Amino acid sequence: QVQLQESGPGLVKPSETLSLTCTVSGDSISSHYWSWIRQPPGKGLEWIGYVYFRGSTNYNPSLKSRITISIDPSKSHFSLKLTSVTAADTAVYFCARANSDYFFSLDSWGQGTLVTVSS
Amino acid sequence: DIQMTQSPSSLSASVGDRVTITCRASQSIGNYLNWYQQKPGKPPNLLIYAASSLQSGVPSRFSGSGSGTDFTLTISSLQPEDFAAYYCQQSYSTPRTFGPGTKVDIK
Numbered sequence: 704q705v706q707l708q709e710s711g712p713g714l715v716k717p718s719e720t721l722s723l724t725c726t727v728s729g730d731s732i733s734s735h736y737w738s739w740i741r742q743p744p745g746k747g748l749e750w751i752g753y754v755y756f757r758g759s760t761n762y763n764p765s766l767k768s769r770i771t772i773s774i775d776p777s778k779s780h781f782s783l784k785l786t787s788v789t790a791a792d793t794a795v796y797f798c799a800r801a802n803s804d805y806f807f808s809l810d811s812w813g814q815g816t817l818v819t820v821s822s
Numbered sequence: 823d824i825q826m827t828q829s830p831s832s833l834s835a836s837v838g839d840r841v842t843i844t845c846r847a848s849q850s851i852g853n854y855l856n857w858y859q860q861k862p863g864k865p866p867n868l869l870i871y872a873a874s875s876l877q878s879g880v881p882s883r884f885s886g887s888g889s890g891t892d893f894t895l896t897i898s899s900l901q902p903e904d905f906a907a908y909y910c911q912q913s914y915s916t917p918r919t920f921g922p923g924t925k926v927d928i929k
Contacts, residue, residue, distance in 0.1 A: 748866065748909055750918040763917040764823075797865050807913035808856040808871035815865050 705730035707798050707813035715792075715820050721785040725798030725813055728779065732756055736801035737774060737781045738809060741794040749794075753801055754781050788820045824848050824912050828921035834929040841897040843924045845910035850890045854914035857886055857895045860923075861906045869908075870895065900926070 711723035725737070739751040752762035754772040762770050766785070774781040785792060795817050799809040825848035835841050845855065853873035858866035868877045870886035873893055883898045897904055905928055910921040 747922050748911075748920040750911075750920065752917075761916045765917075799865075801913070801918075805875075805877075806854055806856065806872040807918075808868055808877075809858070809866070809911070810868045810871070810877065812865035812867075 705800060705811045707800065707811060709796060709798050709813045709816040711816060711818070713817060713819060715788050715818060716822050717789055717820055718787055721783070721788050721792065721796075721818055721820075723783045723796055723798075723816065723818070724780050725782070726778075726780045727800075730800070730811075732774065732776050732779045732781070735803050736807065737772075738799045738801045739772060739783045740797045740799055740809070742797070742815075743791075743794045751783065751785075751796075790820050792818070793820045794818060823917055824851060824915060824919055826910055826912055826919050826921040828908075828910060828924050830924060831922065832925040832927065834927055835900050836929045837900055837902055839900045839929075841900050841904075841926060843895045843908055843910075843926075845888075845893040845895070845921050847891045847893075847912055847914075851912045851914035853889045854912055855886075855888065855893045856911045856913060857884075858909045858911065859904075859906045860909065866909060897926075 733756045736753040738753040754774045769786045771784045795815040797815045798813045800811040801807045802810045855873045857870040860866040874886045
């Protein structure tokens, strides 16, 4: 049973960089597509992007200029960096596995971590 | 980007009711359509993938249908634990996009 766990600061100042890590256990990170999704408080889900284990990435164009998703298979984790944050980036950030065997559905999720952008 | 819409945005129902939620894509996505359930304070949980395939461990009262642009999630007999928000998502192309959600609450 794969498990994912997000970690990182819960508070980021405006204009600074949000950095989160997702640690994967119970499954090899060397397959599938490892994804980030966010959800502003009380709102819907927004796909941020994914990284494939070989390092190729795909980002949401609405965020593309500000995001970097990377992977470290040796540590079984992948990471998100979002630069120049504003209050609009306040959200619960989820990491998830997009299963290439199941139509790229998001079949395993972390519990989510709330990141607040505030001075 | 492919836009996803859902209807209704919310509904009130009673235990035992049959509930149907509709999702529409702005262009054909084949059967690359997934459904998730989300309860407050929890991550989404995959219910249906590929429009009609039941995820392992999900009760059989949940079912999905459709292809192309129009899809449906049906709960055949609503249970107390089913009161939640439901989201559709297309995985046909990037950026992946979600519907705005349907909140199911108790009548």
